Amino acid sequence: MPELLQFAFSGLTVGAVYALVALGFTLIYNASDVVNFAQGEFVMLGGMITVFLHLAGLPVPVAAFAAILITVLVGLALYAFAIDLARGSGAVQIIIITIGASIFLRGVAQVVFDKRFHALPPWFGSEPIRLGGAAILPQSLVVLTGAALIVALIFLLIDRTILGRAILATATNRLAARLVGIPVRRIVALSFALSAAIGAVAGLLVTPITLTSYDVGTLMALKGFAAAMLGGMGSAPGAIVGGVLLGLAESFGAGLISSKYKDAIAFLIILFTLFVRPQGLFGKKSTERV
């Protein structure tokens, strides 16, 4: 029993991170129809920049804040210099551009930082909290709380503000959005900035638990993509549910079967979704796009 609780908790923790990555995929996909495979690099940058600024002597909160800002700038640059310039190209070309951007960012990170693993100090120590026989890291609670806060903020933005409605309007009908005066390119740029910020926060929150290195983004993107597919590409609630389910599946799979195949679960979920329910759990059959 205590093991199951333990698996559930670690599953929830990584699941929360996957959910954030999937939410990043969703935001960009919704505003622009682009599947941004550089999403994982935002997570890597959030962790690595915080680590190196901290090593350089900045306190963690300051380093974290700077890391988020820099990652947002990278996200905006990705939009301006790669995606926007390729406007009018097909979906496949744009996906290849984001994969290229992801490889490029990894290469730059390898040169600017290094190829080793790095950790950050946990925010509230590393003394586990005992609960029903399971040991919970305080940092897990930080990750869960942080993820919940971000999700709440994004939902407030989308649901309660005219800016959020404009993001949805741009997703639903870009021509009509332009005709009412919505600056659709700035809206898409905003979605890149938000996704970058979310990815960076996910990265710096989870680094004390999972460590980080220049190449963690690849697997992160795969996991986030699987989560977004499972939930239904384009659905924000789907991204959250998909992320948590994937985290739990990995954790229980690793605990009960074998940890060797942990990373294969994301692949299995992608294939399973494609065969059984291509629109995902929360996705609509066909979306109305112009």
Place this chain on the structure above:
Amino acid sequence: MLEISGLSSAYGRIEVLHGIGLVVPASQLVCLIGGNGAGKTTLLRAISGVQPLKSGSIRFDGQDITRLSAEERVKRGIAQVPEGRQIFGSLTVEDNLNLGGWLHGGGTASERDAIYAMFPILGEKRHLAAGGLSGGQQQMLAIGRALMSRPRLLLLDEPSMGLAPVLVEQVFGVIESLRAKGITMLLVEQNAAAALAKADYGYVIETGRITHSGPSAQLIGDPKVREAYLGI
């Protein structure tokens, strides 16, 4: 109020508008008629700034707006009710109206209420997804959304298309009442007889060129126009 001269526009290499000249004086209702594929929609898109020009110029209120963004043109008071309505189907009726007022922070409750007074059915369905409205209701919503941007010039692209006769009448009634409010309009219609009957002035466009123009009464009397567009 709106002066277009020498306007040419293309999709890729295929030019579909060839040197269009057209004037819409303030407070008038001008209609543009022409067959399918003549270039009416392309011209309205060019006026709204969502279709690039090859050459020519567009002036609004005496100022050159040829190079302004779509956003800036809405700001100056040009709104469009696009062909096929193009409502935001997954958003609610009220969100659609609020987005019409995007440049004014989403518009005020009293502005929305004015639209609901004009189209009571929209008020009843304000919290429902716009995609579930009937064709006629979507057309009302598209008009309401355009009005929320506080336009001085309203471009209407075939607002009666695909509607039952009773709804067509309602749409023309709305156009009449907007005109009474002093809103300048450029109306594109396949329903040429009805449009000319309401309009002050008319233009006929054929394969990207203006072929006839004149006061509505004169166009209605022109044998060529009668034969080609009025079916008389």
